[in-house]
Amino acid sequence: MALDLKPAPLDEANQAYFDKCMEKLGFVPNVLAAYSFDLAKLNAFAGMYNNLMLAPSGLSKLEREMIAVAVSSVNRCYYCLTAHGAAVRALSGDPILGEQLVMNYRAARLEPRQRAMLDFAVKLTERPHEVEEADRAALRKVGFSEQDIWDISAVTGFFNLSNRIASATDMRPNPEYHGQAR
Amino acid sequence: MALDLKPAPLDEANQAYFDKCMEKLGFVPNVLAAYSFDLAKLNAFAGMYNNLMLAPSGLSKLEREMIAVAVSSVNRCYYCLTAHGAAVRALSGDPILGEQLVMNYRAARLEPRQRAMLDFAVKLTERPHEVEEADRAALRKVGFSEQDIWDISAVTGFFNLSNRIASATDMRPNPEYHGQAR
Amino acid sequence: MALDLKPAPLDEANQAYFDKCMEKLGFVPNVLAAYSFDLAKLNAFAGMYNNLMLAPSGLSKLEREMIAVAVSSVNRCYYCLTAHGAAVRALSGDPILGEQLVMNYRAARLEPRQRAMLDFAVKLTERPHEVEEADRAALRKVGFSEQDIWDISAVTGFFNLSNRIASATDMRPNPEYHGQAR
Amino acid sequence: MALDLKPAPLDEANQAYFDKCMEKLGFVPNVLAAYSFDLAKLNAFAGMYNNLMLAPSGLSKLEREMIAVAVSSVNRCYYCLTAHGAAVRALSGDPILGEQLVMNYRAARLEPRQRAMLDFAVKLTERPHEVEEADRAALRKVGFSEQDIWDISAVTGFFNLSNRIASATDMRPNPEYHGQAR
């Protein structure tokens, strides 16, 4: 049994946010519904998520979703692999890329920049205590800026957070994700 | 070399926040300084941090700091072990407890509730994909509520995020932490 | 670059086999094409495969495909997850089940028999040297016969073989699998 | 208790096979006896085994047995280490080599070709999802052909199969192996 937490009544801003989800996606992502038992926590989560995944960055939105999936694959997170696998398929127009990142990112034919980005994200997920200057240097070498490295690190960190909340609470993805962009 | 990111000028609210840190701690924690290259990211991070660690919860502030240290020990995060190890020493008045959680939480003589809490946090950190209903049941059995389980999960998730940002960017703790509450 | 091995001319029996694949699937699975550089090896592989996956057994064909996917998930094998994930979707009529087994079989809501079956297959894949009598007893307890246990072990063993050949030779799944039974 | 499966009556071809074992080895290997509960499975297993270990190849029979032992050492398979350890001792005329491969192949003084071969087999056994083009390139560099790489991969895969069947069914080696070629 997943956690039994009752949703709080939405305030105006969050009602608008959920309405926009319904309008654009056809559903409210279950992660937002899960957080809605406490609007302050919902706001903190959504604030960080939107900043990381949607704000301007040297990483494209697709690249940030690629990191999300590669990290979630290490952690074998059912929720995040489903939701962000769909996002990679949609943003890339390449459904096979989405599957490869879910299964084993090494199987994807990536350009060196994106391969270096995912190598860093996966090492930081698996063995954070072994990340050192040489790992940052490998990112600089393929052209990433200082802020890009921050963004790669922060997106990697964020999915190490959300993978764990999803697993800990048995969060289930909306079934709509499955068929998207196949 | 850590990341070379220039701090942005602080807005009024963050200036007040940093001033309050100086007044209460005698220094601005380096993690806040690191995030200050982008105030939107600083706000998102501080917002989530303050909600998790300071808002009302069925977990005491000390218990939340204990999770922080046990998780950071798995990930061997120098920054977080230093800063939150000091917090455990200060909040518990037991400097040895702080050291035990840094080194191996199994060496601490904990009451069953806190031992179950840290067992869950450590498993969720090491093997999130293996966390299942039996793990939640073990928390309920020692008296944790549904929301408490959320909070344990969320604090565990958060330090899995911040450990990785600290390692990825070679963030260094303020030296003042070291001597606190010994 | 994958291995550069030239297909041998097919003999009559294998030509008929490949023709039947074309007729039933619309394509010849790349694993068969890969083996066709040496018809004796193709015959040995196909003989074992067909015996394990198609011959009468106390395990349904779906159950054997479920083992294939759970094992391939541990080994992160792109080829086998793609081809056998499609088979689970098709045989179960439950596309979500296929995805769950690819991502983390613990997320699927399985009846105890199938859960025990996959727990055994995954332990045998990850830590074969720790499989002992208690593990066999757990299978007997949910109703598996002696021969069923053999079959679970043999299917698990077989995908530990084919996952490694696929990874070692960079074998790529036919793109047709991806869209099947979604 | 190992699996309780009753041997089927042997057909003529398998009777001849078992007779030949008795004549040449003085015993029927227990793995064949174990498979004899189902002659179709016995044929499939023996067919693949004989093709891999005895058919013409760029790898000598000794080299194929060396892979068998190095793989079985990773998986700590009592049956296969015993039977194939004896084969390495016999084929090499070097009893110490057999022991080294059982214990830790890195302790053997191997020529670069054989060391590269075993490094590949061991990585493919331990971390198949991390095998990539660079690993194949290392084999080509010491002179292995495309088909040799296939053969190294296939022998490695095969013992990852048979190690698991032996462990899953508590298969015990014939005691005769122990004293052979010491």
Add this chain to the structure above:
Amino acid sequence: MALDLKPAPLDEANQAYFDKCMEKLGFVPNVLAAYSFDLAKLNAFAGMYNNLMLAPSGLSKLEREMIAVAVSSVNRCYYCLTAHGAAVRALSGDPILGEQLVMNYRAARLEPRQRAMLDFAVKLTERPHEVEEADRAALRKVGFSEQDIWDISAVTGFFNLSNRIASATDMRPNPEYHGQAR
């Protein structure tokens, strides 16, 4: 190349010790020769070794050798597996037991007392930080005294030391061990 350290001239006591080895074993064990570059180190090592392995104890000499081999198997130490595998064969009069402990102690048919002893030794070798009161309780339950538990721990610790010195210095076992007690 192993370490290039010149043996020191033996003092009288060590000359007598080495002479006794020659007389009883027909050779001086290479570990003693390796340590003889510094007689103080040789004395410290031999003193601890002889106390642990030969002094009166609730563990038989065979049991202490069984621990030596099970620990050395985890650490894959060529020197110690060879020398102490021979000792298990000789002391038990059961050459197969010696092989089983080298390969996978779980394959040996042990009485519960000895199985518990090796389970403890192997856990203490693989995951010392997870050994807790429940592990000691399991030893008490099969009849081990407080001092027996100390002795199991100390022998386990000692081979975790000597395995590492042997691996670090590429120490090679005397070839005579191989054929002993087969």
Add this chain to the structure above:
Amino acid sequence: MALDLKPAPLDEANQAYFDKCMEKLGFVPNVLAAYSFDLAKLNAFAGMYNNLMLAPSGLSKLEREMIAVAVSSVNRCYYCLTAHGAAVRALSGDPILGEQLVMNYRAARLEPRQRAMLDFAVKLTERPHEVEEADRAALRKVGFSEQDIWDISAVTGFFNLSNRIASATDMRPNPEYHGQAR
């Protein structure tokens, strides 16, 4: 409950040793008290310890203590991290260095010689079976002699022994260590 072993009456030499501890440290280290149930074992342990940590060596006493802490960090040994962490703080005059080695030695800003020394010690602790000539060569390259390599190996081995005895017996460090040299 730790082991219940009654201290033996001290002989003159050990009484003098314990008195000297009281005089110099203000307490008798609990490890010595633990061993005092059997003076022969105490003598063997203290003899090896004093030779390794105090006798002349190409490694400074601080360097030997640095190895002690880095090894104990891998093994998460509460006793040894506490006692030898204090020693690093005292001998280096740098309390932060002591903390860094407890938490993650990679976070310390070490000169190449000491970094190579700890890389070797940590690899030898985590994966002794993978230590080979290249690892010794890396030590020679930064200037370590043959005997220095022996000493690095022997100190690493020794703490792999004492970490395990401490964990196996639930040995607790004297509380005085905690506040020393902060």
